[in-house]
Amino acid sequence: MNNSTAETQTSSFVPGGRRRHRRTKQSSAGLRRTVVLALAVPVASAALAGPSAFAAGNGTTTTAGGASGGAESADPSDQQMAANLDARVLDQRLGADVSGVVLDADSDETLWDHDGSTALMPASNVKLATATAALTVLGPEHRFTTRVVYGHGTLTLVGGGDRTLSSADLAELAKTAVAGLKKAGLGTVKVAVDDSLFPAPALADGWNDGYYPDTVAPVRALVVDGRGVQDTSIDAGQTFAGLLAQDGVTVSGDVTRGTARHTDVPVAHHRSAPLADIVKKMLKTSDNNIAETLLRMTALGAGRPATFEGGTEVVRHVLSHRYGVSLDNFEIHDGSGLSRTDRVPAATLAQILELLTQPRYAHTLGAILDGLPVAGEAGSTLGPEWGRFDDPHSQCAVGKVQAKTGTLTGAIALSGLTRTDDGEWRVFSFIENGSTAAPNDIKDAMDGLAATVNGCWA
Known part of the structure; x- marks a missing residue:
């Protein structure tokens, strides 16, 4: 575990505006022990904050500088990016049930939101939550x-x-x-x-x-x-x-x-090998079996039964109580995202990824950032062998985007990070459910959205 001061963080996601964080410092001399003790009794706050909003979105989009409270002095390039996303998220290849969020990790603002709180089937993007919990509870140096x-x-x-x-x-x-x-x-x-x-x-x-x-x-x-x-x-x-x-x-x-x-x-x-190396392997290749094993071992590490229920309980607790990630409309039943009953909002996935940009979490969660596939990286799920980032609009983002893929029948997701030309982090999450387009065409459209966030497809 990281020996730096641990923080209990709560947050509220404000579409199109600032994500307000209230942090209360606590002693770090045994964060894992704190997690274990806290999970030794039922956690009432781990209950779903609301019913699934699957397919319940109203199709609204909020952009930087919008009426919902975005920064009035938004950077012109961010405004252009948001305007481009407004148009490109309507790509027929993505279908009608699509959600997305773009965060500015440096200014703590939401630059763009399209039904970001709507819970959709996230596929393998669930592995981001599993990896976060495993590294937090067990520590990156843990060995099996x-x-x-x-x-x-x-x-x-x-x-x-x-x-x-x-x-x-x-x-x-x-x-x-x-x-x-x-x-x-x-x-x-x-x-x-x-x-x-x-x-x-x-x-x-x-x-x-x-x-x-x-x-x-x-x-x-x-x-x-x-x-x-x-x-x-x-x-x-x-x-x-x-x-x-x-x-x-x-x-x-x-x-x-x-x-x-x-x-x-x-x-x-x-x-x-150390858990950090195992997490990297899991994310690079989207290994379902590693994810499910880590879910069980994380449950054991937190003093819970090594079951699907025990593992997902720990994931919820870590995300909410350790990092202040919103669990509104969040529902998972496994560690890999293969369950067709999993529902996660894009806003939640973006909040998880935003943690990776914060230096105080670098030791504990750094393996997630290192393990995210890079656009065009051979041997990863964003490699050329999978036909990723080879579209004329997205080729410009090769080597510039790190993201977790997610693919199931009827569900495709892409959530990750990229840096602007001046080095600022942009965090994004896009999920679509139910598109009737060919999967490769959907992925091309998704890659285009990521290239839009990067700014290379202006």
């Missing part, structure tokens, strides 16, 4: 541990929520285990897996049957090589058993599921 223990003739592979565990990591665990077995004069062993860290259910509300195991696997505490299979724990155990056999140990019987005993002898362990 996979263990091997021995007892009663059985080696048990114990899952610790490391969604990045690889076959090479398992090979090192097997090598250490074999050395211990041979030293003890044991040549035959049974193999079991313990994934009891994550209780059922393994599937979230709102996930379509076609999502798993390829788009997302049932959420378990043990997996190897990120494989998309129905039972990742047994699969990992079978890989481990095969590695033991290669090293000369006879594995008796099939791999089974069990629970490690407190009397079992520790044999080997593997620690993951």
